[in-house]
Amino acid sequence: MSAGALNWWQIIALFGVVQGTVVALALAARRPRRTPNLLLSALVLAFALHLASVVYYSADLVEWLPHFFGLTQPLPLAFGPLLYLYAITASGQQHGLRQRDLWHALPCVAFYVWGLPIYLQGSEGKVALYRAIQAGQLPLQSRVAIPLVLLSGVGYTVATLVALRRHQGVVAENYSSLERVNLQWLRWLALASAVVWLMALLFEAAGSAQWAVSLPGDLVVAVGITLVIHAIGFWGLRQPEIFRYVTAEHLVVPASPVSASPVSALPVQASDPALPRYERSGLPPREAETLKARLLALMEEEHLYRSAELTLGELAERLGTTPHRLSEVLNASLELSFYDFINGYRVREVQARLLGPDGARLTYLALALDAGFASKSTFNAVFKKHTGMTPSEYRRAAQV
Structure with a gap:
């Protein structure tokens, strides 16, 4: 050439x-x-x-x-x-x-x-x-x-x-x-x-x-x-800014299950294996139990999980606590990540509505969006992860 x-x-x-x-x-x-x-x-x-x-x-x-x-x-x-x-x-x-x-x-x-x-x-x-x-x-x-x-x-x-x-x-x-x-x-x-x-x-x-x-x-x-x-x-060119939670209000929470809060009270002894996991973190046991109860009550009463864009920082603000403390309760007491905790509520709401009148009247996607899911693909993946079945398999099994 x-x-x-x-x-x-x-x-x-x-x-x-x-x-x-x-x-x-x-x-x-x-x-x-x-x-x-x-x-x-x-x-x-x-x-x-x-x-x-x-x-x-x-x-x-x-x-x-x-x-x-x-x-x-x-x-x-x-x-x-x-x-x-x-x-x-x-x-x-x-x-x-x-x-x-x-x-x-x-x-x-x-x-x-x-x-x-x-x-x-x-x-x-x-x-x-x-x-x-x-x-x-x-x-x-x-x-x-x-x-x-x-x-x-x-x-x-x-x-x-x-x-x-x-x-x-x-x-x-x-x-x-x-x-x-x-x-x-x-x-x-x-x-x-x-x-x-x-x-x-x-x-x-x-x-x-x-x-x-x-x-x-x-x-x-x-x-x-x-x-x-x-x-x-x-x-x-079409990728949005990936993270938006790093602000003065919503601090990044590391993935560690027992991240210590800089504003928590005096820690209990971490060497006692008989204590629950949250008792070996920086959060006092009584405060952890109180925060857990308030969290569960808030989720049941106000259905915050229906907001598709809900973040840990936003939920912590509603509870009047810090993201670090809330993350400790989720990881140590409930043994769930924030993602799995919120999507568990979403799945349970869809399960309940599938077996009621809405199950025959609305599509799976409509039920998923109402519960807070942002897309059909995410809904299907999360629903199967939590139930072991697809939505249609779940409904058929429940009707037998």
Whole structure:
């Protein structure tokens, strides 16, 4: 193939460059301007620049445009950190960037500094170095960069998945409906990244072992990145702010079942195994029992679970307590997360109405929405989790 002629792999990659640039600009321009959007914009722009470099080298454009040679080589070292920082800020685990987050950029910056002598070379020197690389004479910088890029990508992807998995418990402790706080988009993005890095590892291993591979590795990985960019363009732009409970009124409650309240009374001895679980937390037993009784009475009398957007913080406000104390009672006394506690009430209301006149008059979805469920899919999953049956199976079994 002559220099400048493009095959269909490269054309697909160019589509990714254009799409990535548009998506990056759209994310950066979103108002209000938030840290997760800016991080995702930077990640997509880095993807787009990398795709452009893949086309640049594979189409043998270095002699035409020598000044671009080597400029994007360290960029993949930014993929993993940007994905990780986007995930933890978008999921509410961290608000904004901190000074210590600059350490994530150190490998990428270090390689750019290391590459300065190459970037400052003239056109002839860059073309000569490119031809030497084509002949198999890799400079030390490239020999170090390749394994480091793979290690960084895999390591940060694993760290992202672990952080998202750990944070699932926090979601269940604070929300009664997950539609607006769904982490699925972030998990799919991290898994897609894992697939791309796995492909890169396999092609690198095949090259090191000198296996005959019919597909061009760089371009196959480029197509994978292009697909990720298209997914980000669809989902990233429509994804709402995932968490909204971190305010002065609604503090984040960790997933720990016995999180101590900073305003609780003197704790009882935690070493006594005969005490109930809440007695070994920071909440006095009598206060815990009183709060539990008030909680159950409020739920029965006012049916607060019918609010699809009910949060732990809102319920704590109604009870005149803190989210931490309420979470202690739920976890220690009732042995339920906030999510399971509220949805248990919703399921029981639907069960009761299924066996009454409403069961024949209203659809399952109407009954679910009245009880506080936000979607049919969530209702079906939660109902089966609590009863072991689908709504139709439950009604048939009850009528036998």
